Amino acid sequence: MFQKRMYLALTGLMLASAPLVAGDVTGKVSFSGKAPTPVKLLMSADPVCKKAHPTDVYSEEVIVNKNQTLKNVLVYVKDGLGGKTFPAPAEMVVFDQKGCMYQPHVLGIMIGQELEVVNSDPTLHNVHSLSKLNTQFNQAQPMKGMKMTKKFDKVETFKVKCEVHSWMGAYIGVFSNPYYAVTGDDGSFTIKGLPAGEYTLEAWHEKYGTQTAKVKVDATGKVTADFGFKG
Amino acid sequence: MEQVATSHAHADVHGNHEESGFWRRYIFSVDHKVIGVQYGLTALLFLFFGFTLMTIMRWQLAHPGEPIPALFFVVPIAAIGILVFFASGFKPSINMLLGALFIGMAGIVYYLTSGDERFPGGIMLPEFYNQLGAMHGTIMIFLGVVPLAVGAFGNFVVPLQIGAPDMAFPKLNAASYWSYFLGGTTMLVSFFVPGGAANSGWTSYAPLSVIATTGQTMWLIGMIFLITSSLLGSVNFITTIVQLRAPGLTFMRLPFFVWAQLVTSFLLLLAFPPLEAAGILQLMDRVAGTSFFLPSGLVVSGQPLQNAGGGSPILWQHLFWFLAHPEVYVLILPAMGIVGEIIANNTRKPLWGYKSLVYATVFLGFMSFIVWAHHMFLTGMGTTISTFFQTTTMIISIPSVIILTALVLSLYGGSIRFTVPMLFALAFLPMFGIGGLTGLPLGLAPPDIHLHDTYYVIGHFHYVVAPGTLFALFAGIYYWYPKIVGRTMNTTLGKIHFWGSFVAINFVFMPMFIQGLAGVSRRLYDGGQQYAHAQGVLYLNNVMSIAAWALGAFQIVFIINFFWSLKRGKVADTNPWQATTLEWQTPTPPPHGNFLKEPVVVRGPYDYSLPGHATDFIPQNDSDHSR
Numbered sequence: 001m002f003q004k005r006m007y008l009a010l011t012g013l014m015l016a017s018a019p020l021v022a023g024d025v026t027g028k029v030s031f032s033g034k035a036p037t038p039v040k041l042l043m044s045a046d047p048v049c050k051k052a053h054p055t056d057v058y059s060e061e062v063i064v065n066k067n068q069t070l071k072n073v074l075v076y077v078k079d080g081l082g083g084k085t086f087p088a089p090a091e092m093v094v095f096d097q098k099g100c101m102y103q104p105h106v107l108g109i110m111i112g113q114e115l116e117v118v119n120s121d122p123t124l125h126n127v128h129s130l131s132k133l134n135t136q137f138n139q140a141q142p143m144k145g146m147k148m149t150k151k152f153d154k155v156e157t158f159k160v161k162c163e164v165h166s167w168m169g170a171y172i173g174v175f176s177n178p179y180y181a182v183t184g185d186d187g188s189f190t191i192k193g194l195p196a197g198e199y200t201l202e203a204w205h206e207k208y209g210t211q212t213a214k215v216k217v218d219a220t221g222k223v224t225a226d227f228g229f230k231g
Numbered sequence: 232m233e234q235v236a237t238s239h240a241h242a243d244v245h246g247n248h249e250e251s252g253f254w255r256r257y258i259f260s261v262d263h264k265v266i267g268v269q270y271g272l273t274a275l276l277f278l279f280f281g282f283t284l285m286t287i288m289r290w291q292l293a294h295p296g297e298p299i300p301a302l303f304f305v306v307p308i309a310a311i312g313i314l315v316f317f318a319s320g321f322k323p324s325i326n327m328l329l330g331a332l333f334i335g336m337a338g339i340v341y342y343l344t345s346g347d348e349r350f351p352g353g354i355m356l357p358e359f360y361n362q363l364g365a366m367h368g369t370i371m372i373f374l375g376v377v378p379l380a381v382g383a384f385g386n387f388v389v390p391l392q393i394g395a396p397d398m399a400f401p402k403l404n405a406a407s408y409w410s411y412f413l414g415g416t417t418m419l420v421s422f423f424v425p426g427g428a429a430n431s432g433w434t435s436y437a438p439l440s441v442i443a444t445t446g447q448t449m450w451l452i453g454m455i456f457l458i459t460s461s462l463l464g465s466v467n468f469i470t471t472i473v474q475l476r477a478p479g480l481t482f483m484r485l486p487f488f489v490w491a492q493l494v495t496s497f498l499l500l501l502a503f504p505p506l507e508a509a510g511i512l513q514l515m516d517r518v519a520g521t522s523f524f525l526p527s528g529l530v531v532s533g534q535p536l537q538n539a540g541g542g543s544p545i546l547w548q549h550l551f552w553f554l555a556h557p558e559v560y561v562l563i564l565p566a567m568g569i570v571g572e573i574i575a576n577n578t579r580k581p582l583w584g585y586k587s588l589v590y591a592t593v594f595l596g597f598m599s600f601i602v603w604a605h606h607m608f609l610t611g612m613g614t615t616i617s618t619f620f621q622t623t624t625m626i627i628s629i630p631s632v633i634i635l636t637a638l639v640l641s642l643y644g645g646s647i648r649f650t651v652p653m654l655f656a657l658a659f660l661p662m663f664g665i666g667g668l669t670g671l672p673l674g675l676a677p678p679d680i681h682l683h684d685t686y687y688v689i690g691h692f693h694y695v696v697a698p699g700t701l702f703a704l705f706a707g708i709y710y711w712y713p714k715i716v717g718r719t720m721n722t723t724l725g726k727i728h729f730w731g732s733f734v735a736i737n738f739v740f741m742p743m744f745i746q747g748l749a750g751v752s753r754r755l756y757d758g759g760q761q762y763a764h765a766q767g768v769l770y771l772n773n774v775m776s777i778a779a780w781a782l783g784a785f786q787i788v789f790i791i792n793f794f795w796s797l798k799r800g801k802v803a804d805t806n807p808w809q810a811t812t813l814e815w816q817t818p819t820p821p822p823h824g825n826f827l828k829e830p831v832v833v834r835g836p837y838d839y840s841l842p843g844h845a846t847d848f849i850p851q852n853d854s855d856h857s858r
Contacts, residue, residue, distance in 0.1 A: 046761075124357070124757075124761075126357075128532055130532055130533070130534055138532075139356070139358065140356050140357040140358060142295075142296055142354065142356065142357060142756075142757075143296050143352075143354055146351060146352070146354070148347070148351070159533075161532060161533065163532065
């Protein structure tokens with residue numbers, strides 16, 4: 001009887017202490033200085049693209065949110081995981097071409113995880129990856145609904161562009177671990193489930209480059225790391 | 232085709248020697264007749280394959296973005312193969328081999344019209360369209376027309392027509408064929424490597440071709456084999472024609488076909504080496520890190536290319552077109568030679584203006600080396616050099632017109648026999664006329680600004696090569712088939728083949744002039760669908776595609792005739808066409824060594840309808856009425 005209670009108590013203690021073993025890193029990427037003037041995209045060359053945007057559409061190279069934060073910043077763990085390996089998730093990441101714009105503009109994916117490239121436009125798109133370490137691909141998708149899947153095997157962040165529509169561009173970050181996030185409309189990011197330890201986080205922006213920050217995931221389980229880019 | 236086999240039953244001019252085994256006699260033969268047949272069959276297979284690639288392209292052009300009915304393309308080829316294979320009676324024979332090759336071709340076509348890298352969901356990818364375009368052009372020119380016109384007809388007929396026992400260098404001849412075979416196989420295999428076949432056009436322009444997929448490397452290696460084959464062959468032809476003519480066969484007594492082959496061989500000999508060198512240089516750019524054709528600071532997809540730099544893409548164009556312009560005369564001259572032979576024979580009178588024909592052909596050969604940059608008017612050349620090339624291009628039309636006029640005037644006062652070869656030869660004349668005339672605005676820089684790289688160019692060169700050269704080659708096949716096989720091809724099927732092809736081919740290529748004048752660019756995977764200026768002429772894509780498929784159907788009539796006649800054709804005597812030239816004055820098939828007794832030539836090549844003579848033709852070596 002006593003042994004049974006011990007086991008129960010120990011199990012309870014283990015379950016209660018589980019959150020102490022891994023933590024979440026949250027933060028914001030702020031922007032200071034003068035935001036660049038948004039560049040209007042001219043889509044008249046392709047009537048399908050023009051029709052998809054009755055109002056003006058702007059380049060996504062620099063998007064400064066209303067709260068003075070930056071959108072589309074890729075934040076990831078650069079250092080601190082040692083040689084740990086992580087299995088690729090079974091879920092696919094969907095990379096869509098809609099309204100002659102890539103969605104999402106910046107994405108993260110793991111080594112070995114499937115990227116599904118979809119053409120949702122009734123026009124010819126061509127997807128050209130400008131990777132240096134991963135095998136480059138350059139394939140057309142002439143019809144709406146066409147899909148193709150790709151996998152990557154090296155850690156790298158590279159641009160993807162469309163050779164038909166010169167304004168189209170997106171970035172793919174390939175990682176060997178699942179600890180990465182992309183800032184959204186409020187400039188915030190959350191990296192979940194990071195094991196306790198000390199890490200170097202890096203924030204990458206396509207125009208403003210990279211910044212690093214050191215974090216320590218401790219017993220409280222919640223860590224904050226903020227970044228700031230200047231215009 | 233056992234009748235082609237060398238016969239050792241009779242004494243031959245070589246005297247007795249050992250009986251050759253199967254491999255030496257049929258596969259690695261050094262007899263020009265066997266090699267000629269090898270060239271002919273290989274080239275015909277490649278022509279059919281290259282044609283099939285085009286029919287697949289025409290699906291995309293007529294129905295862009297629609298799933299392809301693959302079986303429409305696969306089943307006819309498989310059916311031919313099965314028919315031919317079964318007709319061989321399962322006896323190991325050429326028929327069995329050809330049947331198997333057709334079935335294999337059907338398998339390749341099935342592979343090419345499927346797969347996610349080419350036809351995801353049955354819809355052709357633009358990358359694959361580009362492969363089809365590049366390979367259609369390459370295969371038709373380098374693996375089809377030239378091997379058939381020069382390798383097959385040249386090899387088989389020229390030694391016979393000059394009264395020689397064989398080519399001057401029989402082993403070189405065999406080497407030339409097998410080099411062609413290797414080059415052709417390399418090109419074919421390139422469809423199966425990752426990234427597919429070459430896709431930078433048959434012109435392989437740098438820098439695109441340098442950064443293209445692996446298939447381009449194989450294209451370059453294939454070209455090196457093919458050019459080597461042509462160089463070996465051209466040396467052989469020139470030496471043979473100069474040195475091995477029968478006694479009495481002076482240059483001005485040569486059949487016009489032989490003159491055409493002689494000039495063609497000079498063109499191959501002198502024009503191909505720069506391209507072989509350029510091909511090796513481009514290969515090194517692709518695999519060895521050199522930059523012969525890559526300029527400094529080249530940016531590809533927004534990123535600077537990491538290369539040594541300092542090269543010139545225009546240099547590639549110059550080296551390429553330095554060959555490729557004489558190459559087009561390589562394509563047409565043997566055809567003109569064949570047409571000359573057939574017209575003389577079927578009008579029963581000598582060719583009009585034999586000397587003019589000869590001098591015009593030689594002059595054409597010279598001029599063909601100094602017109603090449605009319606393919607490059609839009610590369611930013613200055614007006615002085617542009618004027619030079621426009622002038623030479625206008626001048627080169629003169630010998631072409633002289634030849635065409637002489638052939639047309641040869642008909643006047645003739646007693647025309649509308650045999651199947653003659654039908655094709657007659658059709659050649661206006662078709663080549665249209666091709667030649669439509670070349671004039673392209674040879675002048677101002678209209679070329681509008682027409683360069685449009686469908687007008689495609690219409691122009693196809694008129695010269697397709698209803699031009701290919702019709703002449705068909706004429707040659709129907710004409711010389713009895714000499715090679717000992718039977719004539721069926722006349723009714725031949726006429727169906729002719730009329731069907733003649734009508735269909737005009738519906739394929741005439742609309743291209745209209746599309747080109749409207750500004751529709753060439754090499755567009757969707758036939759101009761996305762361009763406002765093309766909308767009014769888009770409907771022609773459908774017309775041309777249906778005509779192309781109909782053209783294919785009529786070629787099946789030819790293939791059936793070809794194989795059926797091998798065994799069931801009317802047995803032909805030695806000279807079924809009552810012709811004067813020497814190849815008809817020897818047994819059918821010609822024995823090893825060609826002539827039982829060395830012929831002595833005593834007259835010109837076209838002594839037809841001489842007054843006072845019992846027959847309306849006198850063979851060249853007939854000394855009864857020597858003059």
